[in-house]
Amino acid sequence: MIELTHESGIARVTIRRPAARNALSIALWGELAERIGEAASIARVILLRGEGGSFSAGADLGELAGLATDRAARTALRLAMRAGIEAVAASPIPVVAGIEGGCFGAAVGLAVACDIRVAGPHATFGVPPARFGISYPPQDVARIVARIGAGQASRLLLGAETIDAGEAVRIGLVDLLAEDGGEAIARAIAANVPESVGLLRRKIAGMETAEAEAAFEASFGSDAFAAVAAGIRAKRAQA
Structure with missing residues (x-):
């Protein structure tokens, strides 16, 4: 089985x-x-x-x-x-x-x-x-x-x-x-962001360059990165 x-x-x-x-x-x-x-x-x-x-x-x-x-x-x-x-x-x-x-x-x-x-x-x-x-x-x-x-x-x-x-x-x-x-x-x-993992796998597999470049830029607009960016800004404000 x-x-x-x-x-x-x-x-x-x-x-x-x-x-x-x-x-x-x-x-x-x-x-x-x-x-x-x-x-x-x-x-x-x-x-x-x-x-x-x-x-x-x-x-x-x-x-x-x-x-x-x-x-x-x-x-x-x-x-x-x-x-x-x-x-x-x-x-x-x-x-x-x-x-x-x-x-x-x-x-x-x-x-x-x-x-x-x-x-x-x-x-x-x-x-x-x-x-x-x-x-x-x-x-x-x-x-x-x-x-x-x-x-x-x-x-x-x-x-x-x-x-x-x-x-x-x-x-x-x-x-x-x-x-x-x-x-x-x-x-x-498993600890990483699934959307990032999926995108990186597609690039490893041979995504077309133009599509890969566009996907790279678009990834900075993800909800996961927005949370990370907010955390970075908060730390800098406290410094």
Whole structure:
């Protein structure tokens, strides 16, 4: 199951299938998309994690085996995966991946779709479809290449190499190495003004320059900044 809890502006979306190392079945990909949508409506930031010492083993190998003969199931898996991963990528609020333990296969694509990746010291990463004689979704390949470059992407995808958390940070697959599962950065984001966070995310994603400049100027007219400005003026008057 995919569990959703909410506290202090943080929606915690947890993959809870520890007996299968949190592998995502077709049904769970769909459930993940639903939970992300729900979380975005009630919180300021989403913290995505796995239960039981593993982020996720990726797609369910039991279901993958059936795809050798079931053509319809291939399409069902592809669409379900896209729904789950693109729900994360398109989330209107930031998504932080708190990665403990293994993060493999489709789970790497899921993590790369997040805004920030925080890995625990014992996290490991691998994209092994080349070992199984299968491919990898083009959207996820593109995101991995965008993050770590074609050379390192080739290392992971073509060599199917497993790397540890330190190496993942070094090549840029992971942004932070911490033992808190992403809690600190999630709390920092939740403490900030949602409108500013949203605007800055759009600029990070590549907002057109003219629109970005206009949005920068307009931000000084926000209610949040008006309160800050009033506080600054009050302090100066007392000085």
